[in-house]
Amino acid sequence: MKRWLSNRSVLLLGVILFALGIAVASWETTKFRESEYETFTEQSLQLASVFARSAQVWLIRGNEESLGFAANLMLAGSGQYVRIANGNEAVLDKRNGDPAIEALDLELDAISSVDIEPSTTLNSGRLDVVVPIEIANQRAGGIGIVQIGFSDTYAGAQVRSHRLLVFGLTGGSWSLLMLAAILVMRILTMRSRLASIQSPESFNERVIRCGALEIDTDTCAVRLCEQELELTPKMFELLTFLARHEGKTFSDSDLLAALWTEANYAASGDVKQCIYMLRRRLGVACADPKRIIVNVKGFGYRLEPPTEAELRND
Structure with a gap:
């Protein structure tokens, strides 16, 4: 939903109402x-x-x-x-x-x-x-x-008292109107955000599906054949990265550059260790996790979307 009540429009409305209120109060x-x-x-x-x-x-x-x-x-x-x-x-x-x-x-x-x-x-x-x-x-x-x-x-x-009363009421009314406008703006913003979160497009963006593998990037939940897996943050990052680029092969250097950017002393051994531990966690729901994270000899690794039928046959 397009936002029709922005901060700039509220400010402009406030200035117009303030000027109008001052003019009316002065006339009165x-x-x-x-x-x-x-x-x-x-x-x-x-x-x-x-x-x-x-x-x-x-x-x-x-x-x-x-x-x-x-x-x-x-x-x-x-x-x-x-x-x-x-x-x-x-x-x-x-x-x-x-x-x-x-x-x-x-x-x-x-x-x-x-x-x-x-x-x-x-x-x-x-x-x-x-x-x-x-x-x-x-x-x-x-x-x-x-x-x-x-x-x-x-x-x-009498004139001074009346002037104070009128300008006080004008200022109070203006403040209440501005507070109401800000409140309405925030409510509309929250509704817009909730609508975007609950929309199918937003759900598709935060939930990655690769066959029987489902990854929720908001809750950091991973399910394989409806079975929830417990992963470390680095395992989750690695699996999410491979799932976003399913079928594409990445070398150790590619994965280091993408996921170990803050680790100055990380090496290919860290990638292999993380792949090994991730396969073990996937093995809870899959007899052969190497069919999900596939070794491509001489090149690296890629993720193949597992199907429930294949996993049942295993």
Whole structure:
């Protein structure tokens, strides 16, 4: 079976899924940030509008104590500064004590009667809300402003937490998908190997049959007429080599070069000794093992496939 899920394809699939996951996670966190800051802006504007209406009443009544108390309550929450101005004159200017906030220049251009809509400006770390109000006293009257700065710490923390959650889920999902792909690849590889091992072609490759002689190269088992023989590793190598080339004659030098490659001091006597011992083991199931491993005078040895009929006659 042709492998359709290779290491390269799994890696490519992983890169594509990772890039797609990052893109989706970035889009989702961007939408969440927009929604979170939109809600933050609406709530801040509502809170500033309520404060502005109350401040307008307190200014008309001259109740500066209530105005200051309400401003302090704003600063105790998410407010960073509260400023009420009439033209260039600051009626109230309270800040939370942060050096960066204390250094801010909060003066705005004078607001005309046309500019009566509240406005919001999102800066780094805060939201500036400006709400126009009518300020009237004995000296002058006109359009003033209530200017409040709200910290976006909570909204920013919500966005960061959501981003961590989304990217964590994305990374976890990607890891699970990659593990599943690797597991599937290994299962398919194992099935392919098992199928190749169990296939008739594979069986024919590992099992050598020469007449009544059967050699299993995987289990190193040798059977002659269904009788299992016990061979040493060198005997097994010699018999397997001759069986793979049945009918072909090999000299002592040929066998030394093929089977005794690591033995520097091996000689033809070692070949003859191994042939002799191998014939003795074959003699357990065959009366005349020289009919299996045949001597070719002046040339060497060859293996003749034994038949069960010939062995029974023996």
